[in-house]
Amino acid sequence: MTLLDSQRLARQLRFITELDRLKQVLRQTSLIDGSRHENSAEHSWHLAVMATVLLEYAPAGTNLTRVLEMLLLHDVVEIDAGDTFCYDAQANLDKAAREQAAATRIFGLLPDDQGVRLRRLWEEFEAGETTEAGFANALDRLQPLLHNFYTQGGTWRVHNISRAQVLERMRPIERGAPPLWPYVLNLIDEACDLGFIAA
Amino acid sequence: MTLLDSQRLARQLRFITELDRLKQVLRQTSLIDGSRHENSAEHSWHLAVMATVLLEYAPAGTNLTRVLEMLLLHDVVEIDAGDTFCYDAQANLDKAAREQAAATRIFGLLPDDQGVRLRRLWEEFEAGETTEAGFANALDRLQPLLHNFYTQGGTWRVHNISRAQVLERMRPIERGAPPLWPYVLNLIDEACDLGFIAA
Numbered sequence: 001m002t003l004l005d006s007q008r009l010a011r012q013l014r015f016i017t018e019l020d021r022l023k024q025v026l027r028q029t030s031l032i033d034g035s036r037h038e039n040s041a042e043h044s045w046h047l048a049v050m051a052t053v054l055l056e057y058a059p060a061g062t063n064l065t066r067v068l069e070m071l072l073l074h075d076v077v078e079i080d081a082g083d084t085f086c087y088d089a090q091a092n093l094d095k096a097a098r099e100q101a102a103a104t105r106i107f108g109l110l111p112d113d114q115g116v117r118l119r120r121l122w123e124e125f126e127a128g129e130t131t132e133a134g135f136a137n138a139l140d141r142l143q144p145l146l147h148n149f150y151t152q153g154g155t156w157r158v159h160n161i162s163r164a165q166v167l168e169r170m171r172p173i174e175r176g177a178p179p180l181w182p183y184v185l186n187l188i189d190e191a192c193d194l195g196f197i198a199a
Numbered sequence: 200m201t202l203l204d205s206q207r208l209a210r211q212l213r214f215i216t217e218l219d220r221l222k223q224v225l226r227q228t229s230l231i232d233g234s235r236h237e238n239s240a241e242h243s244w245h246l247a248v249m250a251t252v253l254l255e256y257a258p259a260g261t262n263l264t265r266v267l268e269m270l271l272l273h274d275v276v277e278i279d280a281g282d283t284f285c286y287d288a289q290a291n292l293d294k295a296a297r298e299q300a301a302a303t304r305i306f307g308l309l310p311d312d313q314g315v316r317l318r319r320l321w322e323e324f325e326a327g328e329t330t331e332a333g334f335a336n337a338l339d340r341l342q343p344l345l346h347n348f349y350t351q352g353g354t355w356r357v358h359n360i361s362r363a364q365v366l367e368r369m370r371p372i373e374r375g376a377p378p379l380w381p382y383v384l385n386l387i388d389e390a391c392d393l394g395f396i397a398a
Contacts, residue, residue, distance in 0.1 A: 009382060012252050017345060019248055020231040023241045032219040042222045045244035049218060049271050053211050053313065065264045072248050072267075114252065146216060183208060 008111050015109040018079065025078045028085045028155045029147045038147070040075040040083060047071040047139045057179045058135040066132040070125040073118055074136065077102035086169060087159055099126075128172060138176030142184070145170060149187055153196030162198050163188065207310050214308040217278065224277045227284045227354045228346045237346070239274040239282060246270040246338045256378045257334040265331040269324040272317055273335065276301035285368060286358055298325075327371065337375030341383070344369060348386055352395030361397050362387065 023041040031038055048071045055064055075083075080102035084095045107119040124130055128137045145166075148154035156166065166188055174181045191197045222240040230237055247270045254263055274282075279301035283294045306318040323329055327336045344365075347353035355365065365387055373380045390396045 006382070009379075013345065016245075016249055016252060017231055017349060019245065020346075023230055023237065023245075024232075024234070031222055032216055033223075035223070038222065039241065041244045042238065042240040045240045045247070045271065046215075046218065046222075048244070048247060048267070050215055052268050052271065052317075053215060053309070065267070068247070068264070068267045068271075069251050072244065072251065110252070118251075146212065147219075150216060180208075183205070 011109060011111050012114070015106070018106065018109055019076060021079045022076055025075070025083055027083045028158075029144050030151050030154055032147055032150045034151050040078050043143070044072055044075055047074075047136070047143055050139045050143060051136070054139065054177070054180070057177045059131050059178075062131050062135055066121070067136050069118075070121050070132060070136045071139065073122050074125045074140065076106055077122070079106060085155075085159075087155075087161055087165060128176075134172065134176035136176070138173040138180065141170050141172050142177075142180065145184065145187065149191055149196065152194075153191070156191070156197050160198050163192050166191075166197055210308060210310050211313070214305070217305065217308055218275060220278045221275055224274070224282055226282050227357075228343050229350050229353055231346055231349045233350050239277050242342070243271055243274055246273075246335070246342055249338045249342060250335070253338065253376070253379070256376045258330050258377075261330050261334055265320070266335050268317075269320050269331060269335045270338065272321050273324045273339065275305055276321070278305060284354075284358075286354075286360055286364060327375075333371065333375035335375070337372040337379065340369050340372050341376070341379065344383065344386065348390055348395065351393075352390070355390070355396050359397050362391055365390075365396055 019041075022044070023039050025040040026037040027040055027043055029038045029043070030036065048068050051064065051067045051071055055062065055067075058067070077099040081095070081098040084091045086092075103119055103122060107115040107122070109115070110118065124133045125136055126133075128134055144155070148156050155161070170184050170188070173184050188197065192199065218240075221243075222238055224239040225236040226239060226242060228237045228242070229235065247267050250263065250266045250270055254261065254266075257266070276298040280294070280297040283290045285291075302318055302321060306314040306321070308314070309317065323332045324335055327333060343354070347355050354360070369383050369387070372383050387396065391398065
């Protein structure tokens with residue numbers, strides 16, 4: 001390799017080794033067996049597998065590669081910014097600013113062309129407007145719904161979350177993966193009946 | 200949804216919730232800060248991000264989506280079969296049989312068409328013969344190399360692994376991601392110089 005090539009590879013590997021730290025960012029959600037909190041790296045893996053398995057519920061023409069790349073990267077800013085609990089209104093006030101600063105530092109580790117491309121993918125996910133971002137966001141809501149349901153209420157019970165709050169939180173599924181919406185409504189109803197969500 | 204559709208979705212979600220268990224399968228490799236062992240779910244995420252960042256070192260025409268799907272799924276059989284340490288000759292004797300049985304059960308949770316498709320992807324990864332499988336296998340060797348290097352020898356030191364053993368283990372990188380091979384050879388030499396690999 002030329003000197004230029006090896007500098008490019010060095011920046012790519014610096015980004016890759018930095019990402020190891022996402023394995024230590026803990027989310028509010030527990031593993032399904034309740035043994036410990038989930039971290040953001042394994043969460044991102046889980047969402048990416050879900051995208052492969054549930055692609056048939058995405059709008060026709062959805063580009064799977066873009067969805068996968070978005071999901072793999074959607075939480076890397078948490079290395080600096082931490083995981084912000086979705087129902088914590090206070091912490092969500094400055095979430096965007098903290099995450100933008102993190103994106104500048106972390107994607108800035110990469111060679112410029114790649115840093116720009118991957119940051120744009122992350123921003124596309126955050127905006128949630130394209131078909132791919134809509135589907136990716138839908139999965140990012142569905143997975144904690146499943147975890148909370150299968151841990152008898154999980155973070156809903158810990159924080160006394162209401163049916164209306166859960167329903168609002170799950171809305172992106174209605175738009176991003178419409179065929180899954182009736183299932184989600186059923187599961188929320190069942191969670192209420194079982195006392196997993198506050199009446 | 201029709202009754203048939205909801206049964207299909209139920210099988211897909213059964214597979215997805217089963218996968219949560221991969222987050223509890225520990226590998227020999229440590230996180231780069233040495234704080235704990237890495238699990239196979241977060242490892243799979245790390246490899247998938249690496250595929251996105253390092254795609255330019257794959258042979259021309261490599262299909263990224265197939266590589267990503269392979270990497271996301273390559274370790275799911277470990278839910279039943281456990282992680283087999285690559286330098287443990289005894290445990291590797293029955294590894295293939297244990298993993299085939301695991302694949303039958305785990306991919307069998309899915310609707311038949313999907314179970315067949317994803318199992319074939321896993322088998323393609325295991326065989327390592329296609330361009331996509333070659334590149335995916337290269338990354339699966341490169342990531343532990345980086346972790347061992349940045350943990351001052353990691354599993355190499357624990358198990359007194361020789362330079363010849365490391366070199367043999369890394370060979371798939373030479374074929375699967377040829378432009379990375381000179382870097383790998385340099386890193387192994389440096390690891391020997393630093394005493395991370397037994398003389």
